[in-house]
Amino acid sequence: MTSPPSPTPPESVIRPRIRPRRLRRTAPLRRLVAETRLSAADLVLPLFVKEGVSAPVPVGSMPGVLQHTRDSLRKAAREAVEAGVGGLMLFAVPATKDPIGRAATDPDGILNVAVADLVAEVGDATIVMADLCLDEFTDHGHCGVLTDDGHVDNDATLDHYARMAVALAEAGAHMVGPSGMMDGQVAAIRAALDAAGHTDVSILAYAAKYASAFYGPFREAVDSSLTGDRKTYQMDPANTAEALREIRLDVAEGADIVMVKPAMAYLDVVRRAAETVEVPVAAYQVSGEYAMIEAAAANGWIERDRAVTETLTCIRRAGASIVLTYWATEVARRLP
Ligand code: PBG
Numbered sequence: 001m002t003s004p005p006s007p008t009p010p011e012s013v014i015r016p017r018i019r020p021r022r023l024r025r026t027a028p029l030r031r032l033v034a035e036t037r038l039s040a041a042d043l044v045l046p047l048f049v050k051e052g053v054s055a056p057v058p059v060g061s062m063p064g065v066l067q068h069t070r071d072s073l074r075k076a077a078r079e080a081v082e083a084g085v086g087g088l089m090l091f092a093v094p095a096t097k098d099p100i101g102r103a104a105t106d107p108d109g110i111l112n113v114a115v116a117d118l119v120a121e122v123g124d125a126t127i128v129m130a131d132l133c134l135d136e137f138t139d140h141g142h143c144g145v146l147t148d149d150g151h152v153d154n155d156a157t158l159d160h161y162a163r164m165a166v167a168l169a170e171a172g173a174h175m176v177g178p179s180g181m182m183d184g185q186v187a188a189i190r191a192a193l194d195a196a197g198h199t200d201v202s203i204l205a206y207a208a209k210y211a212s213a214f215y216g217p218f219r220e221a222v223d224s225s226l227t228g229d230r231k232t233y234q235m236d237p238a239n240t241a242e243a244l245r246e247i248r249l250d251v252a253e254g255a256d257i258v259m260v261k262p263a264m265a266y267l268d269v270v271r272r273a274a275e276t277v278e279v280p281v282a283a284y285q286v287s288g289e290y291a292m293i294e295a296a297a298a299n300g301w302i303e304r305d306r307a308v309t310e311t312l313t314c315i316r317r318a319g320a321s322i323v324l325t326y327w328a329t330e331v332a333r334r335l336p
Contacts (some may be wrong), residue, residue, distance in 0.1 A: 036317040038309070040084030040332035044129070044282070044324045047088055048221050049073045051095040051103075051110035061217035062287055063294045065326055067093060073114055074121045076329075083332035087127035089177060089324055090114060093223050094137055100145050101137030105163040111136075112171040119172035129175040129204060130168045132189065134160060141226025143180035143233060152233055154182050161185055162192035169198035177259070179206035181233040186253035204282060205255035208243035208269055210235045214262045214288030221287060243269045244276055251277050257322065262286040264311060267318035274319025283320035285311065290326045305334075 023033050050057060050067040057067040068076060077088055092111035094103035103109035111130060118128045134157065135143045144157030161178060168176050176193075178185045186205050193201050211234035219226065235242060247258050258277060260270045261284035274281045293311070297304030308327050315323050325331070 036313055038312055038316060038331070038335055040328075040335050041086040042316065042322055043085050043312075043328040043332055044087040044089050044127075044322060045076075045080045045085050045328035046091060046131075046284075046324055046326060047073060047076060048091050048093065049110060049114040050093040050223075059217065059221045061220050061291050062326065063298070065221065065290070067221065070114060070117055074117055077118050077122045077126075080329045080332070081122045081125045083329045084335075085126065085328045085332045086322065087129055087175070088118060088122070089129045089131060090118060091131045091136060091222060093221075097137055097139040097225070099139060100160065101134035104134055104137040105160060105167050107167055107170065109137075109167075112167050115168055115171040115173050119174075123172060123174070127174045128172065129177050130171075130173045131179050132161060132164055132168065132176045133179045134164075135180070135224065135226070136222045139225060141224045143230065144182055152182075154184070154233075157182050158184060158188040162188050165189040165192050165201075166196045166198070169193055169196065169201045173201060175202045175204050175256075177204045177206060179209060179261075181206070181209050181230075181235070184253070186250045186255050190254035202256040203254060204257040204259060205250040205253075206261055206284070207247045207250040207255060207258040208235060208260045208266075208273065210237050210262065210266065212237065212262050212265075212286070212288070214265070214286050217287035217291045237265070240269055240272060244272060247273050247277055251279055255279065257282055259284055259322075259324075260320070262289060263315045263320070263323070264289050267314065270315065270318040270320050274321075280321045281319055282322035282324065283315050283318070284324040285315060285326070287326070 023029050048067045053069055056069055056072045059065045092114055094110050115130050133143050135141055142152050144152040147153045165176050178189055211231045250258050257280045259282040260266055260273055263283040263285040270283050293307050296302045312323055
């Protein structure tokens with residue numbers, strides 16, 4: 001059967017003279033005109049180390065993520081650096097937790113010794129950062145110490161953060177990441193670091209950190225025993241003006257980098273942050289964002305690698321110059 005002759009278009013149809021599709025025609029053209037580029041140097045890999053285990057423990061809700069031993073941590077750090085990642089953000093799970101999170105400020109505590117391990121292993125080739133918060137260390141799972149009636153005590157917590165910052169700096173951390181959302185935490189940490197002579201240690205402030213359901217899998221990754229929520233200190237997902245206020249405060253208190261967290265559902269906040277402050281803006285693609293994509297991909301519902309690259313590109317496009325992602329090493333390996 002021959003196909004019918006194509007109809008002659010009526011004279012009145014206007015042919016486009018300007019054709020945006022011209023620049024999408026081939027892969028080299030698309031590459032040439034891309035407005036946003038991902039590079040390994042922009043990516044920071046969060047890592048977990050667990051005290052007292054003889055082998056790495058898989059985090060069930062984060063396929064591919066491990067609670068490392070001190071040895072396997074060094075190996076993962078080495079691989080990340082060989083792939084070119086820009087930094088490492090360390091979290092630690094101590095063998096014992098208590099009401100004030102003693103292990104956080106103890107120089108022999110797991111976080112501090114593991115920071116020293118990382119600095120020894122890769123400290124000249126990447127930025128070694130540590131999450132500065134008490135929640136991995138407290139038996140109640142809150143990010144600070146509690147008052148007698150069970151509330152998170154802002155100002156008492158600042159004293160613990162200040163000591164933790166100094167302990168991390170003495171262990172060799174290049175950068176600390178206060179993530180507890182206590183008022184005045186950046187100022188307290190900056191003052192403590194400076195007083196101890198650590199003026200070169202920088203602060204990546206989790207400035208606009210929301211009380212998010214997307215931290216679910218992280219609770220498993222740090223063996224958290226939190227009951228309840230963090231809504232009296234982390235932000236309400238409904239707010240952006242408040243995020244800008246937090247970000248401005250952190251910059252005024254001395255933050256070198258400010259972070260928005262989570263990332264994907266908060267790209268408007270990332271954009272406004274990037275337009276508001278001159279310091280670099282980071283975004284944290286959190287555990288739940290990772291788990292969602294891994295779970296959908298495991299079911300064959302989305303193309304995993306494409307989805308991962310797309311989300312990271314879009315977080316960069318929104319204005320984040322630095323992205324924390326559990327896929328950092330893998331993605332860094334496949335970047336040009
Ligand atoms: C607090 C902290 C959390 C995360 C990073 N730092 C947990 C929380 O605030 O509840 C979450 C990271 C993630 O979900 O990937 N130390």
